[in-house]
Structure formats: C-alpha cells, structure tokens
Amino acid sequence: MGIKMSKGPNLKKAATAVKKGVEEAREDIAQEAFDEIQQRLGAVLKNPTGFYESRVQVSNQSDTIAVTDGGVVYGPWLEGTSSRNQSTQFKGYRVFRTVLNAMDKKAETVADKAIARAVKKI
Numbered sequence: 001m002g003i004k005m006s007k008g009p010n011l012k013k014a015a016t017a018v019k020k021g022v023e024e025a026r027e028d029i030a031q032e033a034f035d036e037i038q039q040r041l042g043a044v045l046k047n048p049t050g051f052y053e054s055r056v057q058v059s060n061q062s063d064t065i066a067v068t069d070g071g072v073v074y075g076p077w078l079e080g081t082s083s084r085n086q087s088t089q090f091k092g093y094r095v096f097r098t099v100l101n102a103m104d105k106k107a108e109t110v111a112d113k114a115i116a117r118a119v120k121k122i
C-alpha cells in the first residue's frame with residue numbers, strides 16, 4: 001500500500017510557502033540578532049560615539065545572511081578576538097559571540113513562527 005503525491009497546484013503552493021517561510025525565518029533570525037547586538041552594544045560601550053553601532057549591518061549574500069560590523073578595523077579588539085587583547089587588560093565585550101550563542105538557542109523557535117506564518121497563507 002502506498003500514497004501517490006502528484007505535483008499538482010496544491011503541492012507546488014505548499015512547497016513555495018515553505019520555501020518563503022524558510023527565507024523569512026533567516027531574515028527574522030538575522031534581524032533579531034541585529035537588534036540584540038545593538039542593545040548589548042548600547043549597554044557595554046563606555047563612551048559611544050555612534051560610529052561602531054552605525055556600522056553593524058545585516059548582510060544578505062546569496063545563501064547566507066550575516067550580521068557584521070562592516071569590517072571596522074577595531075572590531076576584533078572590541079569583540080576580544082584581536083591579538084592586542086592578549087597583551088592588555090581589556091579582554092573584549094564578546095557581544096557578537098554572546099548573541100550568536102543566544103540565537104543558536106532561539107533560532108528554531110523563530111524559524112517555526114516564520115514558517116507557520118507562511119504556511120497559513122496557503
């Protein structure tokens with residue numbers, strides 16, 4: 001006994017909805033990470049000028065969405081990943097790493113919501 005699935009309009013519509021949901025999930029996760037990074041930077045930076053915060057961006061490449069500091073030269077030092085952090089008392093704020101760990105835990109929930117929204121549109 002088996003079930004045959006045709007490639008009829010309903011299956012195509014469902015596949016399109018899921019694909020759209022996955023894309024929306026990636027965007028939602030990136031936006032949430034961006035918002036969390038901005039919030040944490042606001043809390044930890046001692047004398048913010050706004051320059052570093054303004055360089056944090058969501059970068060959408062072909063199959064990847066990333067949140068970066070746009071390559072600011074002192075970004076690794078602020079994060080604590082520069083070799084300079086080893087020779088100074090300042091060990092970095094760890095903002096991006098902390099948010100990455102938090103988003104790893106939240107990603108499935110955020111993705112489920114985005115996919116559910118897309119599927120409801122079928």
